[in-house]
Amino acid sequence: MKNTLSFAATLVAGALFGFGLSWATMIRPEVVLSFLTFDDLGLLFVLGAATGLNLLVFQLLPRLRQRSLLGELFETRPFKADRRSLIGGALFGIGWGICGVCPGPALAGLGAGNTDLLIALAGIFVGALLHGVQEERRST
Amino acid sequence: MIETLFPHGISHYLTGGLLIGLGVALLFIVTGRQGGASTFFSASWSWLIKTPFFQQPALLQSRNWRLVYAAGFVLGGLIYLGMGLPQEASAMPAWKLALGGVFIGYGARLGGGCTSGHGICGMASLNIGSISVVMTFMATGIATAWLFKSLGWGV
Numbered sequence: 001m002k003n004t005l006s007f008a009a010t011l012v013a014g015a016l017f018g019f020g021l022s023w024a025t026m027i028r029p030e031v032v033l034s035f036l037t038f039d040d041l042g043l044l045f046v047l048g049a050a051t052g053l054n055l056l057v058f059q060l061l062p063r064l065r066q067r068s069l070l071g072e073l074f075e076t077r078p079f080k081a082d083r084r085s086l087i088g089g090a091l092f093g094i095g096w097g098i099c100g101v102c103p104g105p106a107l108a109g110l111g112a113g114n115t116d117l118l119i120a121l122a123g124i125f126v127g128a129l130l131h132g133v134q135e136e137r138r139s140t
Numbered sequence: 141m142i143e144t145l146f147p148h149g150i151s152h153y154l155t156g157g158l159l160i161g162l163g164v165a166l167l168f169i170v171t172g173r174q175g176g177a178s179t180f181f182s183a184s185w186s187w188l189i190k191t192p193f194f195q196q197p198a199l200l201q202s203r204n205w206r207l208v209y210a211a212g213f214v215l216g217g218l219i220y221l222g223m224g225l226p227q228e229a230s231a232m233p234a235w236k237l238a239l240g241g242v243f244i245g246y247g248a249r250l251g252g253g254c255t256s257g258h259g260i261c262g263m264a265s266l267n268i269g270s271i272s273v274v275m276t277f278m279a280t281g282i283a284t285a286w287l288f289k290s291l292g293w294g295v
Binding site: 005006007009010011012013014015016017018019020021022023024025026027028029030033034036037038039040041042043045046047048049050051052053054055057058059061067068069070072073074075076077079080081084085086087088089090091092093094095096097098099100101102103104106107108109110111112113114116117119120121122123124125126127128129130131132133135136139 | 158
């Protein structure tokens with residue numbers, strides 16, 4: 001039962017995210033690029049609304065309850081930026097600036113019928129593979 | 141001024157952003173998870189590649205829900221399509237999608253997240269590291285888009 005609920009919530013959460021990206025036209029790479037060239041700053045409202053809502057949720061909910069509705073601990077974000085992660089962020093931004101795609105909109109845009117995004121998704125999988133192979137080499 | 145900065149208005153941006161936020165909030169409230177999108181692309185390789193990096197517990201333990209979450213993104217787009225809602229065609233050249241995609245995948249994984257993980261979840265967590273990464277990719281994204289535009293490779 002718990003697994004079913006968790007599955008359903010995760011699928012619905014993803015679908016809300018994907019539908020919201022579509023509604024906000026963020027699945028269209030040209031719109032994202034028009035933000036980066038300051039021709040239409042709408043992306044700020046998309047990010048602002050999504051982040052603002054979750055600022056309330058992430059900050060308040062763990063103070064009100066110890067665990068999520070399904071009894072799991074709330075994930076925290078122990079992430080600390082270092083030189084490598086900032087380089088990663090910089091490279092991510094270069095890719096974002098080249099094609100106006102990010103991982104979420106690539107998935108949602110595919111669902112909305114833009115099959116060209118399969119190319120971007122293949123690229124993202126290759127990039128993630130290269131990262132993993134490089135991490136493997138570093139640790140040996 | 142408003143029309144110059146937001147030639148398509150702001151209401152669909154706000155509504156879309158709130159729907160995105162509701163998705164992230166739902167996942168957190170019900171399962172306690174922070175819903176970044178990009179780890180999915182590493183976690184999925186764990187089904188195929190049996191090396192230590194791809195078999196690390198963080199990827200193995202999360203790959204199932206990340207797959208469901210990613211399928212949800214596709215489903216959300218499919219529902220939008222199925223409802224016959226307005227959508228303009230995109231004509232991004234394949235070479236840009238391929239080249240950009242590799243940078244995005246490699247960079248997001250090296251950087252520990254993308255626009256959803258660092259952008260929404262990280263900033264909502266008030267994590268200084270995430271905010272630094274967001275500033276970084278905003279800066280290089282803007283610089284790259286302007287460079288491409290000035291070279292005549294823009295949209």
